[in-house]
Amino acid sequence: SQKIEQNSEALNIQEGKTATLTCNYTNYSPAYLQWYRQDPGRGPVFLLLIRENEKEKRKERLKVTFDTTLKQSLFHITASQPADSATYLCALGRHEVGSQGNLIFGKGTKLSVKP
Amino acid sequence: GAGVSQSPRYKVAKRGQDVALRCDPISGHVSLFWYQQALGQGPEFLTYFQNEAQLDKSGLPSDRFFAERPEGSVSTLKIQRTQQEDSAVYLCASSSRPPSGKETQYFGPGTRLLVL
Incomplete structure (x- = not known):
């Protein structure tokens, strides 16, 4: 069956460091991949979209990569x-x-970023 | 504001009761989506409208779930004979174009449904 996994339920890092989140998928050939941010009690907010023929996208402090061979986005x-x-x-x-x-x-x- | 709005924000229903959840998309958006989000999970697709046409309802979990968008703007998700497993946040999203891979989906704040 189709499956999407995000590497961990929680990630704690120190302020100023780079946070890296992983998304892996199986039995699936996506046309595109999107990343959203969701705060408690609110709906998801769109951040970035990357298409299957793109390797990397950037927006300010955000970067997304898409590796269709590894079936993974970072x-x-x-x-x-x-x-x-x-x-x-x-x-x-x-x-x-x-x-x-x-x-x-x-x-x-x-993600929790501690001062 | 010009965002997606949903009402009510919270709904408590007794098991067996019918509920209706409303979504007001961004004005002029042709595409409208409904998702169900259980606690600690990501949103799960329920159904999709392009204007007034319901083009995909593959995610509706049972025939107790029904959605409509009669004039191509406001949408209502109706759940008949609610069950405890229907307890979740119901999210509505809209986008300005038919899905093609380029568009952004704008989400509302959701309706939190609790079935007792």
Whole structure:
């Protein structure tokens, strides 16, 4: 069956360090991959999208890589700040006609950045 | 604000009761999605509308779940004869274009449903 795994449920790092979150998938060929941030009691907020033919995307302190051979995406936050503390979700989008709207989410990784 | 809004924010229902959850997408957005998020889990896709057409309802868990978007704007997710396993946060999202891999989905704050 299709499966998406985010490397850990929780990640604790020190302020100023780089946070690296992992998203692995199996039995799946995504058309694109998105990363979202979710704060408690709120809906997910879109951060970055990377397509299957792209290797890397950057936005300010954020960087996403996509390796379709390894079936893995890495999400990096450089110079992390306590305000970056949240749950980060990866989501895969599908190729199949009629299912492009069907995002499949991982469980998320709860990041805590300590001052 | 111009974001996605959902109501009610919280709903407590007795088992067997019917509930209706409302979503107001961003004005002009053609695509509307419903997701279910259980505690500690990621959102799970329920159904998708392009304007008033329901193009994908493969994620609806049973025939007790029904969604509509009759005029292509506001959407309602209805759950009949609620069960305890229906307890979750129900998220609505909208996007400005049909899904193609380029668009962003904008999420509402969700409706937290608790079935007793």
